[in-house]
Amino acid sequence: MNFVYERLLGGKRGALAIGILAVLILVILPLALDLFRLNLVGKYLTYAFAAISLVLLWGYGGILSLGQGIFFGLGGYAMAMFLKLEASDPESTKIQTTPGIPDFMDWNQLYELPWFWVPFESFTFTLIAILVVPAVFAFIIGYSMFKRRVGGVYFAIITQVIAVILTVLIVGQQGYTGGINGITDLRTLNGWDIRTDSAKYLLYFLNAILLLGAIMLGKFILTSKFGQLLLAMKDKEDRVRFSGYDVSNFKIFIFCISAVIAAIGGAMFTLQVGFMSPSFVGIVPSIEMVIFAAVGGRMSLIGVVYGTLLVNAGKTTFSETFPELWLFLMGGLFIAVVMFFPNGLAGIWNKYAPKVPFLRAFFTNSEQVETEKTQPKQVASEPTTEGAK
Template sequence: MLHKLLRLPQGKWMLALYAVAAIALFCAPLYLSDFRLNLLAKFLAYAIVALGLDLIWGYTGILSLGHGVFFGLGGYAMAMYLKLTASGGRLPDFMEWSGLTALPWFWKPFNSFAFTVLAGILVPALLALILGYFTFRNRIKGVYFTILTQALVIITTTLFIGQQAYTGGTNGVTGYTKLFGYSIASPGTKTVLYLVTVAFLIAAFVLCRVLVKSRFGKVLRAINDGENRVRFIGYNPATYQMIAFSVSAGLAGLAGMLFVLHVGIISPSMMGIVPSIEMVLWVAIGGRGTLVGAALGAILLNSAKSVFSETYPDAWLFFMGALFVIVVVFLPKGAAGLFTQLKWFKRKEAGHEGADSVRYPAV
């Protein structure tokens, strides 16, 4: 029986591993404390961001340093809904402190949970689509596109910090404790929210997997290899780039909404330059163009950050820096690239054995 299992095709092995990973995640509430479960839920939300970023960077070859904005927009959407629910018909406290007497018009739709979810995904996706239209159509790419996304982060965070009366300013939006009448801090609610996050992570992975395995994904990889060649054979690279960028931003917005449910706060510092760069590091260290590596990179790096900061509070930054250097120097294709290298080495060894076993006819 074991011999037959070991001879399963690679595709079936991967499906089996995915199934085991999904079961382990769904069963996590059985063996993790409430604190650790909430941490894992936050890391799974980060993994959704990494999946989307891998779609645009790993497969399309477009580096975005602005995904913190899309993540933050989703987070603010959910925070606005929760804050209005907690206020019970009154103005949010930071609006009263700023002298507002009426709820701003753009806050009013966020009394609806359905609108909040749609806005948390569609607003980042639409912003990415608009940005992509003006950049990709004009063939702005490479470092210039990366600089533009970084500028988007600076502009957005500055705007959110400056509009204290509407966004909570530097402090952000916080002070909400209930969702649908249930306490967000209660263990039962946290478990349900964790399971919801797992379900969305799996859905996001399946979506990205279907996209990259489809004809659409083949065009994305072709654009990564040579955009001009794709254009010469009749495709419009800008259209595919805009769609990939928009889907990536929508996933980041979804992750931001889930993040707020687990953490209970969103502020400009969580959508700024540093978080945007960290998101790129998750994908780079996990492995670009692999999806699984990107998601694992987000989970494992943030887990390591948590462990090191708890165990070595005065030196954890040095440990994290050393980890980054080791991976970049010895694993340039990321942690997932190690698995690929091992498979290549195994095939190479098998090829040598096959060549040695060839018997030539006697002359």
């Protein structure tokens, strides 16, 4: 029980924050919103997976990735491929030239299912692919970069370029990927119609529960020795390396973990919204994910969820009211947060919540949850002269 309380919930403050968030997304929002708006919130929560991945990678690891849309898209496309194959059975596609293949393949004069689509006829394989394919792709990128000590702005630019390349590849290979339109007309999941109202409610709650699970996974990682080393690498990478640790392996590992979390969000997006397109893979969505993390607080796993909800709610409102200005308004919001609230919404919470009487007990000095208290001084210590001898 102590393991759950300390490692998965993060002590008193962590349990309080997770409890408030759980009540909000599992009780208040479903009761207060109609199905259309609740489905929008569900879509926003899928973006929060990518924001959580950036807390681990950028906030604690100090590795800014401008390509998290890559992994979000890989997870989304993997799920979309399975759903599209299920919707393309011979009976449903009998009017096509070649029944039994997705419609966009028939339009592009393909006469059989491509070999890499065939395994996605299995739901089990699809679930494994959602986790494994992004992890392998992240491992290849991370190994190539971190083993050569490529980091900082160079790594951010490289991930951005990879996002552009992947988008161009998806758009250009229309017969295999659906092109600019993406993979659409997704109907059932193992025979279960995902377009019904009841299905949308169930998918929303599944999405919310998985999101809470991702938060607890992040807390487990950050409260472990690996999390302490991650924070130490961010502040004093050379000192950690001189202490005998292979920094590149830690970076590769956290990059792969963040990729898997983002991919789960992409898979849930496909189920929640009913399609997947290259517009969720490229530079713009990747930068938006960074904005979500910055607004919520890049050092807070829970803060970024609120940041994601706030930014996307504002985006929806601005785009409905001022369709030509919403990009400028969102950019202004990001600049304002960086200038006046560098720690995001989480920083505001940490500053003012202790002043609320019934919350004061959760902000005692005995709680070891503050960022500055998690830095492992022993691990990052410099090697002594005696040790060298």
